[in-house]
Amino acid sequence: SQQGEEDPQxxxxxxxxxxxxxxSYKTSINNLQWYRQNSGRGLVHLILIRSNERExxxxxxxxxLDTSKKSSSLLITASRAADTAxxxxxxxxxxDKLIFGTGxxxxxxx
Amino acid sequence: xxxxxxxxxxxxxxxxxxxxLRCKPISGHNSLFWYRQTMMRGLELLIYFNNNVPIDDSGMxxxxxxxxxxNASFSTLKIQPSEPRDSAVYxxxxxxxxxxxxxxxxxxxxxxxxxVL
Numbered sequence: 225s226q227q228g229e230e231d232p233q234x235x236x237x238x239x240x241x242x243x244x245x246x247x248s249y250k251t252s253i254n255n256l257q258w259y260r261q262n263s264g265r266g267l268v269h270l271i272l273i274r275s276n277e278r279e280x281x282x283x284x285x286x287x288x289l290d291t292s293k294k295s296s297s298l299l300i301t302a303s304r305a306a307d308t309a310x311x312x313x314x315x316x317x318x319x320d321k322l323i324f325g326t327g328x329x330x331x332x333x334x
Numbered sequence: 335x336x337x338x339x340x341x342x343x344x345x346x347x348x349x350x351x352x353x354x355l356r357c358k359p360i361s362g363h364n365s366l367f368w369y370r371q372t373m374m375r376g377l378e379l380l381i382y383f384n385n386n387v388p389i390d391d392s393g394m395x396x397x398x399x400x401x402x403x404x405n406a407s408f409s410t411l412k413i414q415p416s417e418p419r420d421s422a423v424y425x426x427x428x429x430x431x432x433x434x435x436x437x438x439x440x441x442x443x444x445x446x447x448x449x450v451l
């Protein structure tokens with residue numbers, strides 16, 4: 225069963241705008257990861273945040289984690305058409321088993 | 335590095351036929367994962383191996399599914415007999431599990447798109 229639920233399911237924005245996606249999960253975690261999937265392709269790892277971290281940045285990506293609320297958010301700043309993809313959060317509990325969320329489909333219009 | 339290699343990329347077969355999906359992980363990685371992705375159920379972990387040993391196969395839907403990893407550079411996922419509800423995209427991923435540490439990043443292959451008629 226899926227651990228994470230993502231919100232919104234779909235998001236459409238204009239180039240240059242920021243995109244925010246949220247992920248909620250159910251159990252304690254060791255770390256939480258975000259992946260991107262372009263249409264018809266495999267998933268690509270974007271960023272990892274550990275349970276003892278609250279915020280992490282990587283380029284135009286900013287991830288926050290609130291373990292008390294069991295939630296995370298992914299912010300993409302100054303979005304580009306090339307950011308159009310599905311974005312998934314994935315949680316890691318004890319082993320190296322990833323449990324993926326339902327995903328957010330992001331459409332960035334030029 | 336070539337990344338994770340999967341074959342075939344597309345497979346169309348008839349119900350009842352045996353299907354074998356193949357995966358070559360990234361050289362040096364010691365963990366391998368098989369996932370299935372559908373619109374209805376999203377991305378599901380089927381089974382994963384560590385050092386060629388199956389660790390967790392709780393996601394394998396039923397006995398029709400089997401997976402093997404005879405060596406560090408090759409794994410197969412077999413469906414016998416196949417059914418229309420097995421139609422999905424099957425992904426293989428690999429990672430490097432450091433001694434005593436939880437794995438971090440998984441590297442995904444391009445997937446095999448399976449259609450069972």
